[in-house]
Amino acid sequence: MAPVTLASDKGRVIGTPDTAGQALSVRGMTVSYGAAPVVFSVDMDVPQGAMMAIVGPNGAGKSTLLKAVLGIVKPLSGQVRVFDRALKEALPRVAYVPQRASVDWDFPTRVIDVVMMGMTRELGLLRRVRPHHRARAMDCLARVGMTDFAARQIGQLSGGQQQRVFLARALAQQADLYLLDEPFAGVDAATEAAIIAVLKELRAEGKTVVAVHHDLSTVPDYFTHAFLINRSRIAQGPVAEAFTPETLDRAYGGRLATAPVAQMADTGA
Amino acid sequence: MSADFVALSLPPLVIGVLAAIACALPGNFLVLRRQALIGDAISHVVLPGIVVGFLLAGTVSTWPMLLGAAAASLVAVAMIEGIRRLGKVEPGAAMGVTFTTLFAAGVLLLEQSDTSSVHLDVEHALYGNLESLIWIDAVGWQSLVDPVALAGLPPELGRIAMATLGIVIFMAVLWRPLAVSTFDEGFARSVGLPTGVIGVALVVVSALAAVAAFDAVGSIIVIAMFICPPAAARLVTHRLGAQVGWSLVFAVIAAVAGYVLAGHGPLWLGFANSVSAAGMIATVSGVILALAAVFGPARHRAGQAT
Numbered sequence A: 001m002a003p004v005t006l007a008s009d010k011g012r013v014i015g016t017p018d019t020a021g022q023a024l025s026v027r028g029m030t031v032s033y034g035a036a037p038v039v040f041s042v043d044m045d046v047p048q049g050a051m052m053a054i055v056g057p058n059g060a061g062k063s064t065l066l067k068a069v070l071g072i073v074k075p076l077s078g079q080v081r082v083f084d085r086a087l088k089e090a091l092p093r094v095a096y097v098p099q100r101a102s103v104d105w106d107f108p109t110r111v112i113d114v115v116m117m118g119m120t121r122e123l124g125l126l127r128r129v130r131p132h133h134r135a136r137a138m139d140c141l142a143r144v145g146m147t148d149f150a151a152r153q154i155g156q157l158s159g160g161q162q163q164r165v166f167l168a169r170a171l172a173q174q175a176d177l178y179l180l181d182e183p184f185a186g187v188d189a190a191t192e193a194a195i196i197a198v199l200k201e202l203r204a205e206g207k208t209v210v211a212v213h214h215d216l217s218t219v220p221d222y223f224t225h226a227f228l229i230n231r232s233r234i235a236q237g238p239v240a241e242a243f244t245p246e247t248l249d250r251a252y253g254g255r256l257a258t259a260p261v262a263q264m265a266d267t268g269a
Numbered sequence B: 001m002s003a004d005f006v007a008l009s010l011p012p013l014v015i016g017v018l019a020a021i022a023c024a025l026p027g028n029f030l031v032l033r034r035q036a037l038i039g040d041a042i043s044h045v046v047l048p049g050i051v052v053g054f055l056l057a058g059t060v061s062t063w064p065m066l067l068g069a070a071a072a073s074l075v076a077v078a079m080i081e082g083i084r085r086l087g088k089v090e091p092g093a094a095m096g097v098t099f100t101t102l103f104a105a106g107v108l109l110l111e112q113s114d115t116s117s118v119h120l121d122v123e124h125a126l127y128g129n130l131e132s133l134i135w136i137d138a139v140g141w142q143s144l145v146d147p148v149a150l151a152g153l154p155p156e157l158g159r160i161a162m163a164t165l166g167i168v169i170f171m172a173v174l175w176r177p178l179a180v181s182t183f184d185e186g187f188a189r190s191v192g193l194p195t196g197v198i199g200v201a202l203v204v205v206s207a208l209a210a211v212a213a214f215d216a217v218g219s220i221i222v223i224a225m226f227i228c229p230p231a232a233a234r235l236v237t238h239r240l241g242a243q244v245g246w247s248l249v250f251a252v253i254a255a256v257a258g259y260v261l262a263g264h265g266p267l268w269l270g271f272a273n274s275v276s277a278a279g280m281i282a283t284v285s286g287v288i289l290a291l292a293a294v295f296g297p298a299r300h301r302a303g304q305a306t
Helices: A062-070 A087-093 A111-123 A131-143 A159-172 A189-204 A216-222 A245-252 A258-268 B002-032 B036-057 B062-086 B091-112 B122-127 B141-145 B155-173 B175-183 B185-190 B195-217 B219-234 B240-268 B277-295
Strands: A022-032 A037-047 A051-055 A077-082 A094-097 A177-181 A208-212 A225-230 A232-238
Touching: A022 A062, A022 A208, A037 A062, A037 A208, A037 A225, A051 A062, A051 A189, A051 A216, A062 A094, A062 A177, A062 A208, A062 B185, A077 A087, A087 A094, A094 A159, A094 B185, A111 A131, A111 A159, A111 B175, A131 A159, A159 A177, A159 A189, A177 A189, A189 A208, A225 A245, A232 A245, B002 B036, B002 B141, B002 B155, B002 B175, B002 B195, B002 B219, B002 B240, B002 B277, B036 B062, B036 B091, B036 B195, B036 B219, B062 B091, B062 B155, B062 B195, B155 B175, B155 B195, B175 B185, B175 B195, B185 B195, B195 B219, B195 B277, B219 B240, B219 B277, B240 B277
Parallel strands: A037 A232, A051 A208, A051 A225, A094 A177, A177 A208
Antiparallel strands: A022 A037, A022 A077, A225 A232
């Protein structure tokens, strides 16, 4: 097993990391909502074309890390490079899928309108929606198997259908890096299969995918890389290296029974 | 007959309709953001602002009072944010504390200062004086194209028309960012929208609507029009654009029906006097909301406890 290398020590960067070829590089990210940091001095590298799971216990700072990367929450410190550029420059190449529960699904809007929100940037303030925009939104819905629901009010969808709509909106952004916050939380098996199929398609197209993920048993099947976090980084790298009984034990602080963990990690190794 | 109508009824009707539109438009987004009380708060804190403006200027001229009202509404917004963060209470509580305190301060100021000689009192603040906004120079419909007569229009009409126009333009230009950031703030920020600025801009525009409408029709209409037409519209449609459209329809119906009912309703019922137009407009908007709650086609919604 390759030793886990730390690029920073107590927030101090050791050497200048090479960020070329990385879809996403984070250095010294610290986020705090109150007194105690939720994310502490995290370094992260996501190679282009990777499919990376962010794994860790509840309250480990997984979602917060994603939000801080995107500038949705303001970090105390930390640098973010996306495709070797400043975040602001690279933002058009990034798509974000928030947690499904973070929005009000009673909002008066239809499925197709939510997907069109993925084109917010290209439509700007006053540009008219053209038939080709609509056609693209319908294509995105087709990719997640939701064509028949285009005119539905979003409150009438099941949890899995809502998650697919969110994914379709991200597809409409035509990004190169996809950041998803718990895309499989509370969805049915068919939706999970549909979503992972789309994510694997994206990877086949050369896109990079990062997802906060809860179900440890599917990590080796779904992802190529893993990032283990419990406020600070525990491990990162290809699944076989970073997702091991030893790293999981450190991430979860012995809260997982050791035997199943070893089993899970073994299936990936 | 037509001369009477143009001189006595047309200006208050138009002012009432414009005030209703100015408040209902931003009200749609305030209601969807669960910030509907902001409108209530702003319309109350306008009172101390106007009194302070009057005390500083020493006259009942309009601009000091409007500036005072606008300043007070910004102070209120800052207070709400401050109380919410420092006191760690929910936004509704912070708004409640802010507007009752400032409104009470306004009433005290009004009692203590020598404003008895001028037309400035609590009743005026609540109900405005829609019926008194008449067009003395009008002799009939032809006055609408007579520059001399037009110059005699009530100044409130020009102010509310300008404010309404500004609000319509604001909503049209910022429609997409408002919709996206109201539905999904995290996503909005991830595509680079300045959600904080958008939120503040919405509150400032609401304050503009509240101050302009207060000037013409008093705060009771402001409170009603921020909430009732959008809430009723939400019950008849599942689409944002349609909701805003319906809210304008309801706002106009409330303004026209309220004005007519206030003037003629009591007479039809055999009473001698008419009632406050502002009060009746607010009441009609409440009735529309009640009807929408009972008959609205979109009143059954997923995700709601029944």
